[in-house]
Amino acid sequence: MRGTMIRDDVRSRAATGAISGLAATAGVAALPAAAERWLPSATAPIRKDPGESMVEKAEAVLPDVVSHIPEPVEKGGRAPWLSGTG
Numbered sequence: 001m002r003g004t005m006i007r008d009d010v011r012s013r014a015a016t017g018a019i020s021g022l023a024a025t026a027g028v029a030a031l032p033a034a035a036e037r038w039l040p041s042a043t044a045p046i047r048k049d050p051g052e053s054m055v056e057k058a059e060a061v062l063p064d065v066v067s068h069i070p071e072p073v074e075k076g077g078r079a080p081w082l083s084g085t086g
Contacts, residue, residue: 051078051079052078054077054078055069055074055077
């Protein structure tokens with residue numbers, strides 16, 4: 001009987017933690033949109049495509065032997081930055 005109560009308590013705590021984590025994630029994800037809506041001057045302007053900027057930085061760091069990054073490689077390097085998951 002006692003073992004069942006302990007398992008139920010662990011399950012309810014795990015479920016509560018998971019729900020709290022999802023709620024917090026949703027709240028944090030909504031913050032940039034809310035800030036942009038209510039405080040537009042507080043958001044930094046995006047001057048350049050982040051993926052393009054990263055490819056340019058990589059080209060600058062590469063040795064002179066590699067003078068050009070092929071287009072498919074550039075496209076693959078830009079992709080994670082376009083979705084915001086860089």
